[in-house]
Amino acid sequence: MTGARFWDMVCTALYLALYAALYAREIPVPAKRRSVTMSDVAAHAGVSIKTVSNVINNWPYVTEETRQKVVAAIEAVGYRPNHTARSLVTGKTKAVGVLVPDVSNPFFGTAIRACEEALVEDGYSLFLCNTNEDAERERYYLEQLLSRGVDGLILWGARLSCDELEGIVGADTALITVELGEEPRRSNHTCINVDNKGGACMATEHLLREGHRRIGHLAGPLDRITSRQRKQGYEQALVTAGLEPLPEMTVAGHPSVQGGFRAAERLMRTQKPDAIFCYNDLMALGALLAARYLGLRIPHDLALVGFDDIDVSSIVEPPLTTVRIPQAKLGRLTGKVVLERLRGSEGSERVILCPVELRVRGSSGNSFGEEQKKATLDALISSFSDGGERPA
The missing domain is CATH 3.40.50.2300 (Response regulator)
Incomplete structure (x- = not known):
């Protein structure tokens, strides 16, 4: 027998021995746990299966005593309703x-x-x-x-x-x-x-009252009705004030911080606006970053107004003037x-x-002082204990 043949036999023997040690011996298989059914709940509670079904499906004609008995039984036996089976019966x-x-x-x-x-x-x-x-x-x-x-x-x-x-x-x-x-x-x-059009009109009218005349607009994607409506409100306010809406004063972008930064930088470099109304707060935050990047002061060199009133809008510096939608x-x-x-x-x-409402803060005017900042912060903090909806 050659040396190679001998080592082949040795390796085969070792492999077989290892296989037997790992797999061939009898391995106990844990018994499959039986699913808990409504019958188990009914037996534990001492009621019928129909009564258990009535409780699970919130049937109104069950006494409170029976309902509590069934609920306690459900918890005791660990029953979980089969929603798939229930949907086949109820169609819901x-x-x-x-x-x-x-x-x-x-x-x-x-x-x-x-x-x-x-x-x-x-x-x-x-x-x-x-x-x-x-x-x-x-x-x-x-x-x-x-x-x-x-x-x-x-x-x-x-x-x-x-x-x-x-x-x-x-x-x-x-x-x-x-x-x-x-x-x-x-x-x-x-x-x-x-009320997108009305809200955009309010925001633009506010900027006009603050004395701004070169008011730009950062629009969202113009294939979205929301963006078109807010653009219409912006333009309507300008026309009412005797100003012509100029196409070059509107730049569309992705409704995000990054999209707002890019659109605002382009608008600031090419058109030199003294105020910008933004499609949403995220774009306004991007515009705030772009203004700082270009060395502009908010609101002294450039006023900003957003739309939505997300939480972060009231804690940036300066706090963002925005059109508030009650999100919650x-x-x-x-x-x-x-x-x-x-x-x-x-x-x-x-x-x-x-409906919407305008929330005037520091990004659109110099009159927003320390008292107003504190009031804005207090309103935000108070919302932490009442479910997240800030006071109207």
């Missing part, structure tokens, strides 16, 4: 899909949290999707959520048209759109709009309206307008 998943254009925008964080609280109080779950300002992704998520049987849909800043949205969603799923800018056609569709209130409203639709309420309004 108790889930609502929510689509937002930019999940990193603090505006949506505040609004969606309030929406979720309203839904959870009624036993619903929320599935959140980020469309990234992309119509194709919006279409994809709609199809995915509908295929999973969500009972309702809430879309913020939809890129798809009303006709396409209603065509995809159909007539059986509750549909709530925020900032769609079109009249709903179907009875299952409610549109909630913000708006978020709760979307949750409330979709629940009304899911209950079959016919009294719900088809179109709802959310």
Whole structure:
């Protein structure tokens, strides 16, 4: 026998021995834990399975004593309702899909949290999707959520048209759109709009009252109705004041800090504005950075006004003048309206307008002193203990 052949045999023997040690010996398999069922709950509570089902589904005609007995039994045996099985029986998943254009925008964080609280109080779950300002992704998520049987849909800043949205969603799923800018056609569709044009007009009129005449505008993506409406309000205020809106004084950009920085730098270098009205607060914060980068003082050399009133707008230096949208209130409203639709309420309004208000702070005028700064900070801090909604 050759040396090579001998070592082949040795290696094979060692391999077989190792295999036997690891795999061939009998390994005890843990017994599969039996799922806890409603029968277990009923037996523990001393009631019928039907009574357990009535309690789980919040049937009103159950005595409080029986309800507490069943709830205690559910906790004791560790029962978890099978939502998939329940949806097959009831035709409802108790889930609502929510689509937002930019999940990193603090505006949506505040609004969606309030929406979720309203839904959870009624036993619903929320599935959140980020469309990234992309119509194709919006279409994809709609199809995915509908295929999973969500009972309702809430879309913020939809890129798809009303006709396409209603065509995809159909007539059986509750549909709530925020900032769609079109009249709903179907009875299952409610549109909630913000007074964008009025808010932009207020912001521009404020800058005009402060004595500014070369007022620029940082617009959001102009294929979005929200951006077009805010641009219209800005231009309307200028025309009313006897000023011609100049195309070169408007620069569109991505509605983010980076987008605002780039658009503002371009506008400041080429047009030398003495004030800028920005599509949202994130763009205004980008404009604030651009002004500092170019050596301009806010508000002495350049006044700024944003839109939204996200939390950070009141704590930057100088604090940002902005058009306030009550984000938590708006978020709760979307949750409330979709629940009304899911209950079959016919009294719900088809179109709802959310009002806005101007919050004047230090970025737009020299009259914003230390007392006003302290009051702004106090209002923000007080919101930390009342659920996040700042006082109106």
